[in-house]
Amino acid sequence: MCASKVVRFRGIKPEIRILGLDDGAFLPHTAGKADVVGVVFRGGRWLDGVMRTEVTIDGLDATERISSMVTESPHYEQLRVLMLSGITFAGFNVVDIRELFESTSLPVIALTRERSDLEGVRRALENLPDRAVRWRSVQSAGDVFQVKVRSGVAPVYVQVAGVSIGDAEGIVRLSCTRSGFPEPLRVAHLIASSLSKAGFRLSVQE
Amino acid sequence: MCASKVVRFRGIKPEIRILGLDDGAFLPHTAGKADVVGVVFRGGRWLDGVMRTEVTIDGLDATERISSMVTESPHYEQLRVLMLSGITFAGFNVVDIRELFESTSLPVIALTRERSDLEGVRRALENLPDRAVRWRSVQSAGDVFQVKVRSGVAPVYVQVAGVSIGDAEGIVRLSCTRSGFPEPLRVAHLIASSLSKAGFRLSVQE
Numbered sequence: 001m002c003a004s005k006v007v008r009f010r011g012i013k014p015e016i017r018i019l020g021l022d023d024g025a026f027l028p029h030t031a032g033k034a035d036v037v038g039v040v041f042r043g044g045r046w047l048d049g050v051m052r053t054e055v056t057i058d059g060l061d062a063t064e065r066i067s068s069m070v071t072e073s074p075h076y077e078q079l080r081v082l083m084l085s086g087i088t089f090a091g092f093n094v095v096d097i098r099e100l101f102e103s104t105s106l107p108v109i110a111l112t113r114e115r116s117d118l119e120g121v122r123r124a125l126e127n128l129p130d131r132a133v134r135w136r137s138v139q140s141a142g143d144v145f146q147v148k149v150r151s152g153v154a155p156v157y158v159q160v161a162g163v164s165i166g167d168a169e170g171i172v173r174l175s176c177t178r179s180g181f182p183e184p185l186r187v188a189h190l191i192a193s194s195l196s197k198a199g200f201r202l203s204v205q206e
Numbered sequence: 207m208c209a210s211k212v213v214r215f216r217g218i219k220p221e222i223r224i225l226g227l228d229d230g231a232f233l234p235h236t237a238g239k240a241d242v243v244g245v246v247f248r249g250g251r252w253l254d255g256v257m258r259t260e261v262t263i264d265g266l267d268a269t270e271r272i273s274s275m276v277t278e279s280p281h282y283e284q285l286r287v288l289m290l291s292g293i294t295f296a297g298f299n300v301v302d303i304r305e306l307f308e309s310t311s312l313p314v315i316a317l318t319r320e321r322s323d324l325e326g327v328r329r330a331l332e333n334l335p336d337r338a339v340r341w342r343s344v345q346s347a348g349d350v351f352q353v354k355v356r357s358g359v360a361p362v363y364v365q366v367a368g369v370s371i372g373d374a375e376g377i378v379r380l381s382c383t384r385s386g387f388p389e390p391l392r393v394a395h396l397i398a399s400s401l402s403k404a405g406f407r408l409s410v411q412e
Binding site: 051 | 252254256
């Protein structure tokens with residue numbers, strides 16, 4: 001798929017299926033895994049499903065793990081867009097949103113409350129192995145755009161792959177039903193945070 | 207607290223905080239634990255929080271584990287009612303809803319899609335240790351009442367502790383926003399089910 005390809009939305013349906021993704025708590029700088037939770041939302045209204053995967057803390061597998069979780073989900077055919085809580089998961093496991101768009105064929109919106117400090121990220125990466133790979137993923141996310149959700153509410157900041165800024169703005173605004181923050185990301189955060197509350201867990205594959 | 211005491215609701219607020227509780231997947235008849243997830247809902251609209259605990263498969267600790275999770279939660283002061291997906295969790299770990307009401311001071315509504323087969327439950331308990339204790343908890347839940355949610359939708363069945371049937375009906379109807387089933391229980395089920403999808407997990411307390 002051509003990297004400059006963009007999915008065009010002919011009007012954004014109020015119940016567009018959005019997958020909101022966030023990571024759970026983890027012990028920084030340890031050799032473990034962190035939960036990543038995906039919640040399927042119809043627009044900003046109804047939760048339709050929940051999925052979960054794990055990514056390596058400060059690892060390099062976030063893009064691939066998220067991509068597999070999405071494409072193997074029974075919700076995949078219904079999904080129209082992925083909404084990520086920023087591009088770094090489980091520490092500095094950077095998601096390459098362009099690669100994620102190409103492997104899932106779903107547009108990606110990475111969204112944060114604060115404008116990301118690119119210089120700070122670059123410095124932090126210096127202490128990690130494979131920093132060239134990580135930096136490439138950071139750069140792949142492209143420019144940061146400010147989105148005004150509505151008056152009286154702080155703006156949010158987005159990076160996009162496979163979708164125009166205009167469409168991304170429309171999707172973000174539509175999903176901010178309960179607050180000035182997209183409902184799929186608000187709920188993904190609540191669920192992901194709850195998983196680790198009773199202590200960090202080991203995983204045992206069947 | 208007197209067992210016959212009932213919390214009276216002077217009009218049920220549309221955003222009444224309901225905790226919906228359901229269990230996750232588990233391997234039946236094994237000596238493990240199953241997840242129990244609680245979701246805080248404002249009426250049938252917004253998810254305000256998620257909590258999680260674990261109970262022993264076919265154990266006797268569900269009442270106490272759920273009670274501790276609720277009373278130790280930062281949401282406790284806001285909660286007005288507990289809504290359980292039936293009275294049995296993780297196999298035949300029976301919740302004593304009267305005891306749960308007394309230990310949390312929160313009214314309890316145990317709700318199922320089908321009218322429970324009391325005779326079937328009694329027979330199943332015969333294969334388990336401590337069947338007298340379990341049977342007492344089953345009986346403690348009292349009569350089963352049919353609740354008509356609205357026309358064109360299958361009724362649900364409830365058992366109550368600490369709340370009148372009239373108030374329980376009002377709370378159930380108010381919470382059935384998205385479907386003919388209460389939103390706090392629908393969402394608790396989606397979240398609890400997702401936890402075990404990637405394989406059953408061992409827990410490690412910090």
